[in-house]
Amino acid sequence: MYYLTRQSKLTQFLILLVVFFALCLAIEPSETNVLWRFPALFAGLPGAINEFAENLMYEWLPVEVYDPELEEYETSALVRELTRGFSRSVLFCIELIREILLGGVKTIVTFTSWDFVGEHDWAVWPALPWTVVSGGAIVLGYALRGAGLALLAGLATSYIAIFGQWEPAMETLSFVLIAAPVSCFLGLVLGTAAYKSTTTEAVLKPLLNVAQTMPHFSYLIPVMVFFGVGDHAGAIATIIFATPPMIRLTLLGLKRVPVEVVEAGAMNGCTNRQMLLKVLIPTARRDILIGSNQVIMQCLAMAVIASFIGAKGLGFNLLLALNQLRIGQALELGICIVLIAVVLDKLSLAWANQQTDYFADESFMRRHRYGVIFLAIFALCLLLSLLGRTIFFNGINYFYLIPHNQGITTEPFWQAGVDWMVENWYHGLQAFNNWLILDVLMPMKAAYLGMPVIATFVLVMGIGFIIGGLRSAVIVGGFLLFIAFTEWWDRALITAYMTSFAVMISAILGVVIGSLCAQNSLASRVILIGCDTLQTFPSFIYLIPVIMLFGVTDTSVLIAVIVYATIPAIRYTVEGLRGVPVTLQDAASMSGVNRLQRWVKIEMPLAFPHIMLGLNQTVVFALFMVIIGAMIGTEDLGQYILKALSDKNGIGNGLVLGLCVAFIGLAVDHLIHTWADQKKALLGT
Amino acid sequence: MSSQSSKSKSVIHCESVYKIFGENAKKLLSQSNGKVDAVEFKLADCVVGVNDASFDVHEGEILVVMGLSGSGKSTLLRCISRLTDATAGKIFIDGEDLLALSPKQLIELRRNKMGMVFQSFGLLPHKTVIENIAFPLQVKGQTTAESMARAMDMVELVGLNGRDNYFPRQLSGGQQQRVGIARSLAVEPDIWFLDEPFSALDPLIRKEMQDEFLRLQGVLNKTILFVTHDFSEALRLADRIAIMKDGVIEQLDKPANIILHPATEYVRKFTEEVPREKVLTVGSIMEPSVDATQLSELRVPQEAIIQTVAEAILTESKQVAVVDQQGAVVGSIHASKIIKMLFGASATPEGIG
Numbered sequence A: 001m002y003y004l005t006r007q008s009k010l011t012q013f014l015i016l017l018v019v020f021f022a023l024c025l026a027i028e029p030s031e032t033n034v035l036w037r038f039p040a041l042f043a044g045l046p047g048a049i050n051e052f053a054e055n056l057m058y059e060w061l062p063v064e065v066y067d068p069e070l071e072e073y074e075t076s077a078l079v080r081e082l083t084r085g086f087s088r089s090v091l092f093c094i095e096l097i098r099e100i101l102l103g104g105v106k107t108i109v110t111f112t113s114w115d116f117v118g119e120h121d122w123a124v125w126p127a128l129p130w131t132v133v134s135g136g137a138i139v140l141g142y143a144l145r146g147a148g149l150a151l152l153a154g155l156a157t158s159y160i161a162i163f164g165q166w167e168p169a170m171e172t173l174s175f176v177l178i179a180a181p182v183s184c185f186l187g188l189v190l191g192t193a194a195y196k197s198t199t200t201e202a203v204l205k206p207l208l209n210v211a212q213t214m215p216h217f218s219y220l221i222p223v224m225v226f227f228g229v230g231d232h233a234g235a236i237a238t239i240i241f242a243t244p245p246m247i248r249l250t251l252l253g254l255k256r257v258p259v260e261v262v263e264a265g266a267m268n269g270c271t272n273r274q275m276l277l278k279v280l281i282p283t284a285r286r287d288i289l290i291g292s293n294q295v296i297m298q299c300l301a302m303a304v305i306a307s308f309i310g311a312k313g314l315g316f317n318l319l320l321a322l323n324q325l326r327i328g329q330a331l332e333l334g335i336c337i338v339l340i341a342v343v344l345d346k347l348s349l350a351w352a353n354q355q356t357d358y359f360a361d362e363s364f365m366r367r368h369r370y371g372v373i374f375l376a377i378f379a380l381c382l383l384l385s386l387l388g389r390t391i392f393f394n395g396i397n398y399f400y401l402i403p404h405n406q407g408i409t410t411e412p413f414w415q416a417g418v419d420w421m422v423e424n425w426y427h428g429l430q431a432f433n434n435w436l437i438l439d440v441l442m443p444m445k446a447a448y449l450g451m452p453v454i455a456t457f458v459l460v461m462g463i464g465f466i467i468g469g470l471r472s473a474v475i476v477g478g479f480l481l482f483i484a485f486t487e488w489w490d491r492a493l494i495t496a497y498m499t500s501f502a503v504m505i506s507a508i509l510g511v512v513i514g515s516l517c518a519q520n521s522l523a524s525r526v527i528l529i530g531c532d533t534l535q536t537f538p539s540f541i542y543l544i545p546v547i548m549l550f551g552v553t554d555t556s557v558l559i560a561v562i563v564y565a566t567i568p569a570i571r572y573t574v575e576g577l578r579g580v581p582v583t584l585q586d587a588a589s590m591s592g593v594n595r596l597q598r599w600v601k602i603e604m605p606l607a608f609p610h611i612m613l614g615l616n617q618t619v620v621f622a623l624f625m626v627i628i629g630a631m632i633g634t635e636d637l638g639q640y641i642l643k644a645l646s647d648k649n650g651i652g653n654g655l656v657l658g659l660c661v662a663f664i665g666l667a668v669d670h671l672i673h674t675w676a677d678q679k680k681a682l683l684g685t
Numbered sequence B: 001m002s003s004q005s006s007k008s009k010s011v012i013h014c015e016s017v018y019k020i021f022g023e024n025a026k027k028l029l030s031q032s033n034g035k036v037d038a039v040e041f042k043l044a045d046c047v048v049g050v051n052d053a054s055f056d057v058h059e060g061e062i063l064v065v066m067g068l069s070g071s072g073k074s075t076l077l078r079c080i081s082r083l084t085d086a087t088a089g090k091i092f093i094d095g096e097d098l099l100a101l102s103p104k105q106l107i108e109l110r111r112n113k114m115g116m117v118f119q120s121f122g123l124l125p126h127k128t129v130i131e132n133i134a135f136p137l138q139v140k141g142q143t144t145a146e147s148m149a150r151a152m153d154m155v156e157l158v159g160l161n162g163r164d165n166y167f168p169r170q171l172s173g174g175q176q177q178r179v180g181i182a183r184s185l186a187v188e189p190d191i192w193f194l195d196e197p198f199s200a201l202d203p204l205i206r207k208e209m210q211d212e213f214l215r216l217q218g219v220l221n222k223t224i225l226f227v228t229h230d231f232s233e234a235l236r237l238a239d240r241i242a243i244m245k246d247g248v249i250e251q252l253d254k255p256a257n258i259i260l261h262p263a264t265e266y267v268r269k270f271t272e273e274v275p276r277e278k279v280l281t282v283g284s285i286m287e288p289s290v291d292a293t294q295l296s297e298l299r300v301p302q303e304a305i306i307q308t309v310a311e312a313i314l315t316e317s318k319q320v321a322v323v324d325q326q327g328a329v330v331g332s333i334h335a336s337k338i339i340k341m342l343f344g345a346s347a348t349p350e351g352i353g
Helices: A002-006 A009-026 A041-058 A078-102 A106-111 A114-119 A130-144 A147-162 A166-196 A198-213 A216-227 A231-255 A259-267 A272-283 A285-309 A314-323 A327-352 A369-391 A411-449 A453-485 A489-518 A521-535 A539-550 A554-578 A582-590 A595-632 A637-645 A650-683 B025-032 B038-043 B073-080 B103-112 B129-140 B144-157 B173-185 B203-220 B231-237 B255-260 B265-272 B306-315 B335-344
Strands: A062-067 A072-077 B010-021 B047-058 B062-066 B088-093 B114-117 B191-195 B223-228 B240-245 B248-253 B295-301 B319-323 B329-333
Touching (some): A009 A453, A041 A453, A062 A078, A130 A369, A198 A595, A198 A650, A216 A637, A259 A272, A259 B114, A272 B129, A314 A327, A489 A595, A489 A637, A521 A554, A539 A554, A539 A595, A595 A637, A637 A650, B047 B223, B047 B248, B103 B114, B129 B144, B173 B191, B223 B231, B240 B265, B248 B255, B248 B265, B295 B329
Parallel strands (some): B114 B191, B191 B223
């Protein structure tokens, strides 16, 4: 051992590889051989979790509850009643916003009864005409930022209305408008708590790590068990998923507030409250805004996934369209989701950055001009929608609500495109598809599955040892051991194979494209804006065009994964290379390097830690996308999580599977971070 | 220690103030009976910030604390503004025991009596110039209209007219510090703390800001504790200078006395490079005795910097009379004294005065 640690890292790695392959060859595959596959010691874990959840939901702490419908007391578990109450209030909020936007009777029913609504025809809340919402968005955009944002808001809302997606879009919006603020608020509160107390931080940190690497699906099952199915469940799952990044960024932002700003606040006589609300949080605004931006993105990404547990709206329709292979419609729906995401993001950003003029001496009308303009638009659009009743004779009032799928659509065009491609490119695509699956993927998968478990452990822990010493080896070994003791080791290997295949290609693509673009400042700017835009797309959107080309196959999933995971690789490469200090560039130039030498000897080594962090993101993105790919039919861990969704006792399976995925991610995350930190320390930055 | 102590009241009074960082600081300090040795404490993982500091700052006085980085000068300032709590010792502000104040009382004190300027400005990045300046007023609970009107006055006072709606990031360093100064003065504090306020600025801007500072002090007459690492800045601004090293105040005296009588070898090193004729006043090197028969016609004021009158004195062969502000003769000076100061000084500083 001592001899080994004195060798260079490369030699150590080569020795490790030799041992690994020797183990692979030496150990015979057999069900009984412990070295081939560890026994599933944790096989009982999902069952235990199920039992625990059931106990918690139906038996623990029984309380007497009055049932107004049966008019008698009944016994029910405390947790069940609590979650029920919570579900109801969340649902009420969602319904309220939804009915303001789309009209309906449920809010009125809440305060009266179904009978009351049945007896009185007038007891219906009318929808806001879409023109009013659109006008409101335009005025808001103008008030907060100016003509650009107003134009964007106007175009986005008009697009949604004209393409007949108004109803699902407003359904999605109503659920985002609840989930996003709640997530932001929770994130702020917890982030601040972690900032104030190191104990809270120490408790939250591992939870956050796991939460951010667990696949979206795993959240759905516990939420379903505790909160049932429906819009509220979707919103709750979304909140759980969207809050961790907000916590993390709030904490990061608060920690980065300069000491002097805090001291200045104290010397100005701030109370604790004033310090928090007027000094700390506003100063940390940059990071907190990135957090809220992530929250909005997560909310819309979850719009699709939450539809699995009954959330209505664009996501549900998108899923349906994908399942029916209606590419055109899926594309239109995808654009709707992206538009909502972008508009909400820009509006929230502009809201946080607004400025007041204290010495403007304005009249009442001028001070309230935007309110007045909105009222005018409101009245005008109301009139227009009343007018619409008499203009349009086919029963649809286009000025009021354009019913679902009654707008214009470009679907035939896309369908024709797909048909044309299938007709003309079928053989080429199919040949590529077959080649990839038969000659690349299948052998690779077989190789992964052919690894004895002990060899995998030696390889991964050995890499851990080489990178970070004994501590790293034990940490990654621990993560792996958990997976090895579940029943799903083979599935995990398949997930690992798909992810590693995608990551390899993404990393190569990312570094090459990033390096090329980084040579030129204009190209860098363009590619960074491109990455920004692509990152606002919910992950699901990436599946649409590839399914168009390759149908529902592993190839489609892999290509979507690669495209999605290449984005952070490119971004971090460009940022890293452009971040090389000018003085060093000048020094290199004066030493007479050529372009290639500069890249190899100066830029790459200096940008390496940053690029590694990009690679880390690539791995996490790829893992997520591989799991999402399960929706269109791959056979890894994701598929099992999906199965757990439809299983009554799925909570245990779902959670354990989710943890398996999370632990793969965490192990890689640990290795990459340790490595990058060492490189950074070497560079002295 | 100083002749001022008798004539005006003490606003800040420190008695054996210690600040020691580290887990066992309190315990170690109580064992040491006030004799703190930095090396010994270092072995116990404690860092000595301030070591037995006792002094007064008087009303309307500028006390400059000078020291190199790590000397504990900023820590001392932070103890007196109670941004950190002193490990031991007593601090009185206007006779009130600072360390006994409740958090609420402390907030009141800071809201009404103290203002502080920071080295890297400490401006709130999300607020405009005017909002930053109005911030301490709003924290106190003043209405927007009131605080904005006052803030606008402060904008004018520091000469930032027309930039009131800029954000800090849109201003130069010197302008940002003007905002910091305006903010610290907005509540009309009696006590003004400045923590290396001009160190982050370019030399020319620094000179300009020092002039600005002296101008403001001429108008406002605050009690000032000013921290710097720049000896020449200290000489320019100070009524008295405290020189710190390793947490200990090595010497606390008027600038002229520090140059003429450095108390320790460490202090002497600072004074070596100082051009005396530009710093010392005639009064600081004159002979208090006057022989009326030997006097020339020339009269020089006591406060005059030597450089400004040296040429005139050197052309006189007789003793020159030194007068105070009322014109009364308080002493005399001879050309030979000036020559000795200029050329013989650094070799034997004790030889003068």
